[in-house]
Amino acid sequence: MSQPPWPAAIPGYTELDPDTGLHMTGRPQRIELASYRLKVTGKVDRPLSLSFDQLRRLPRLSSKPALICQGYFEDYAAWAGASLAAILDAAKLRPDAKEVDLVSADEYSTYLSLAEARSPDAYLAYELEGKPLPVLHGFPLRAVFPGLLGNKWAKWIVEIRVK
Numbered sequence: 001m002s003q004p005p006w007p008a009a010i011p012g013y014t015e016l017d018p019d020t021g022l023h024m025t026g027r028p029q030r031i032e033l034a035s036y037r038l039k040v041t042g043k044v045d046r047p048l049s050l051s052f053d054q055l056r057r058l059p060r061l062s063s064k065p066a067l068i069c070q071g072y073f074e075d076y077a078a079w080a081g082a083s084l085a086a087i088l089d090a091a092k093l094r095p096d097a098k099e100v101d102l103v104s105a106d107e108y109s110t111y112l113s114l115a116e117a118r119s120p121d122a123y124l125a126y127e128l129e130g131k132p133l134p135v136l137h138g139f140p141l142r143a144v145f146p147g148l149l150g151n152k153w154a155k156w157i158v159e160i161r162v163k
Contacts (some may be wrong), residue, residue: 001033001052001056001065001119001126002008002033002132002152003032003033003132003139004129004132004133004134004139005112005135006028006030006079006135007019007134007136008134010024010028010136011023011024011074011104011136011162012024013101014069014072014073017136017137019134019136020026020077020128020129020134020136020137020139021075022067022075022077023069024136025055025150025155026070026106026108026138026155026156027106028135028136028156029104029105029106029135029137029155029156030043030135031105031136031140031156033052033114033118033140033157034060035159036051036052036140036158037048037049037051037143038087038124038133038157038158038159038160039052039158039159039160040087040088040090040091040159040160041160041161041162042097042100042161042162042163043093043096043097043160043162043163044091044092044093044094044097044162045092045093045094046090046091046092047091048087048091048122050132051086051117052126052140054084055081055087055126055141056082056126058082058083058086058087058090059082059083060081060082060083061080061081061082061083061121061123061144062078062079062081062127063077063079063121063144063146064076064077064078065079065121065144065146065147066146067150067153068150069147069149069150069151070086070149070150072145077128077129078128078129078130079121079123079125079127079142079144080123080125080126080130081124081125081126081127081141081144082116082123082126083120083122083125083163084117084119084123084124084125084139084143085117085118085119085120087160088100088117088118088160088162089154091093091160091162093114093162095147096120097134097162097163098113098114098138098163099111099112099113099117099162099163100112100114100155100160100162100163101159101160101161101163102118102143102154102155102159102160103157103158103159103160103161104154104155104157105156105157105158106155108110108152108154108155109154110143110151110152111163112145112148112152116145116148116152119145119147121147122143122144122145122146123143123144123145124141124142124143124144124157125138125141125142125143125144126139126140126141135155136155137155137159138156139153139156140156141156141157142154142155142156144156145153
């Protein structure tokens with residue numbers, strides 16, 4: 001997979017991205033694919049630093065759920081990516097682990113209970129509509145949590161902190 005291009009224009013908060021028809025939130029981040037690593041830290045017996053290629057070799061999930069930002073928009077798209085449960089399993093969570101924080105390159109973070117994070121339909125997307133995830137929508141990884149509100153769908157994920 002190749003690095004997606006930087007967008008020619010960046011829509012304002014909750015405005016539509018003309019290339020995807022999805023609404024925009026957050027501040028796009030420049031992340032180089034060649035040096036990217038997803039870190040898994042905290043209450044784990046095996047801290048991880050996964051390359052993009054390693055993530056793409058994990059069990060792949062896909063879905064077309066509603067992305068709902070209450071009071072602002074509701075978007076639908078086909079996403080695909082690495083199972084979050086598989087990532088957590090590889091890190092070997094300690095028995096006292098209770099939740100995970102997803103940390104984005106733009107310093108946004110959101111927490112999930114361990115049950116939410118390990119849901120069989122929870123994953124970190126690297127594709128949108130069968131193509132590499134665009135920069136505006138979280139390249140290289142964006143959380144996809146069907147059934148949870150959009151504030152949990154963190155973009156530009158660089159770390160998973162297990163607490």
